[in-house]
Amino acid sequence: MKCFYFSNREKNEEPKTTKSASGRSTASTSMSMSTDRDLKRSGSEFNSQNVSDFSTESSTKNSFAALSLRQSNLRVFTFSELKSATKNFSRSLMVGEGGFGSVYRGVIRSTEDPNKKIDVAVKQLSRRGLQGHKEWVTEVKVLGVVEHPNLVKLVGYCAEDDERGIQRLLVYEYMPNRSVQDHLSSRFQTPLPWAARVKVAQDAAQGLAYLHEEMDFQIIFRDFKSSNILLDDQWNAKLSDFGLARLGPSDGLSHVSTAVVGTIGYAAPEYIQTGRLTSKSDVWGYGVFLYELITGRRPLDRNRPKEEQKLLEWVRPHLSDLKKFKLILDPRLEGKYNLKSAQKLAAVANRCLIRQAKSRPKMSEVLAMVSKIVDTTDLGSPLLPMKSLAPKDASEMSRRERLKRKLLNQEIGEKVWLAWRRWTPKLVRAC
Numbered sequence: 001m002k003c004f005y006f007s008n009r010e011k012n013e014e015p016k017t018t019k020s021a022s023g024r025s026t027a028s029t030s031m032s033m034s035t036d037r038d039l040k041r042s043g044s045e046f047n048s049q050n051v052s053d054f055s056t057e058s059s060t061k062n063s064f065a066a067l068s069l070r071q072s073n074l075r076v077f078t079f080s081e082l083k084s085a086t087k088n089f090s091r092s093l094m095v096g097e098g099g100f101g102s103v104y105r106g107v108i109r110s111t112e113d114p115n116k117k118i119d120v121a122v123k124q125l126s127r128r129g130l131q132g133h134k135e136w137v138t139e140v141k142v143l144g145v146v147e148h149p150n151l152v153k154l155v156g157y158c159a160e161d162d163e164r165g166i167q168r169l170l171v172y173e174y175m176p177n178r179s180v181q182d183h184l185s186s187r188f189q190t191p192l193p194w195a196a197r198v199k200v201a202q203d204a205a206q207g208l209a210y211l212h213e214e215m216d217f218q219i220i221f222r223d224f225k226s227s228n229i230l231l232d233d234q235w236n237a238k239l240s241d242f243g244l245a246r247l248g249p250s251d252g253l254s255h256v257s258t259a260v261v262g263t264i265g266y267a268a269p270e271y272i273q274t275g276r277l278t279s280k281s282d283v284w285g286y287g288v289f290l291y292e293l294i295t296g297r298r299p300l301d302r303n304r305p306k307e308e309q310k311l312l313e314w315v316r317p318h319l320s321d322l323k324k325f326k327l328i329l330d331p332r333l334e335g336k337y338n339l340k341s342a343q344k345l346a347a348v349a350n351r352c353l354i355r356q357a358k359s360r361p362k363m364s365e366v367l368a369m370v371s372k373i374v375d376t377t378d379l380g381s382p383l384l385p386m387k388s389l390a391p392k393d394a395s396e397m398s399r400r401e402r403l404k405r406k407l408l409n410q411e412i413g414e415k416v417w418l419a420w421r422r423w424t425p426k427l428v429r430a431c
Helices: 026-046 079-085 130-143 180-184 194-213 269-274 279-295 311-318 322-326 339-352 363-376 399-409 414-428
Strands: 003-005 094-098 101-109 117-125 154-162 165-173 229-231 237-239 261-263
Touching: 079 101, 079 117, 079 154, 079 165, 094 117, 130 154, 130 165, 180 229, 180 279, 194 229, 194 237, 194 279, 194 339, 194 363, 269 279, 279 311, 279 339, 279 363, 311 322, 322 339, 339 363
Parallel strands: none
Antiparallel strands: 003 261, 094 101, 101 117, 117 165, 154 165, 229 237
């Protein structure tokens, strides 16, 4: 699934996320000061005329500068530490690759118990591109001060400037079962069971509800999609990749005006048309995601027949009666699903996909609806009868496949814009 920036900027396609406790050594002090400068510098970058995502309708409270003043317990790493943790960023340990850099599996020692080793995911920012730097700063600001069971945990970061150039890295908890999108893909022989899909829907709703309503400030995720929902060793779903996140509107304002960025197929129509961002934009994306779980299909798939390429258009004629509805259920489930719960989940999706943003429910209301489906339906065990995906799955990926993924992730600009222009009018009429 391609990401887009209408200002012709690039966007990362896959990562991991969030926060943790640690102690800082004196050797880390200079890096900490460097990162503080990065955060302050990026505050001015966000407010500059050329690269800002905020218009004059947004107050300074809408930048993440305020978050950097909050207490953060992130661990500060040296570049040499992370180089050692990833075996010199070995290709065999690469678990993801996108326009903003690569993600490697690594091993670090716990600060509480030096004898204890912790698996982590290390995201190394590419040395090119302002937007990548901004996303790095945003992730540090957001995930340094928020923590929730359904948000991937940011352990720490590295910020070094030396003769080798600029080094910016993020260290996340390792999520061994990869992304939800991976498990909906036919590349995996065993499909995600229906019970697990409903549990994922509940976990993702809990994460969004926390960001929107359970803190003293609101965060709009802005890039909610199946590839940004990762699975831990117990198959719990956690939101990741907060590089495009924004603080919600300040008191007295109804929205935040930003550049239109996100992923084709998930962005809400009113946001595409006006650039006015609200939490209801995330609610729309969540509705699209529910249909992904139900059908096993991506929001936009150019490899399918023309009439089946756009998910929301394809499902709409199948919602009127039971026989037609069965036709959209993921065939890889082989009939092993609870039809009633699938219909109820589709009804929740339809509420999220109402064209008028104000008429969509809040995420707390969506969570209540999904939790009721979980509580009142016999779904069986949500745990999968298979082992966590071993790191060798990533290392066995062929060079050709890695190159293809990298090229696809970086394919933005005019071609994506033209494809989006052709598709947008139909998307707006989808619901």
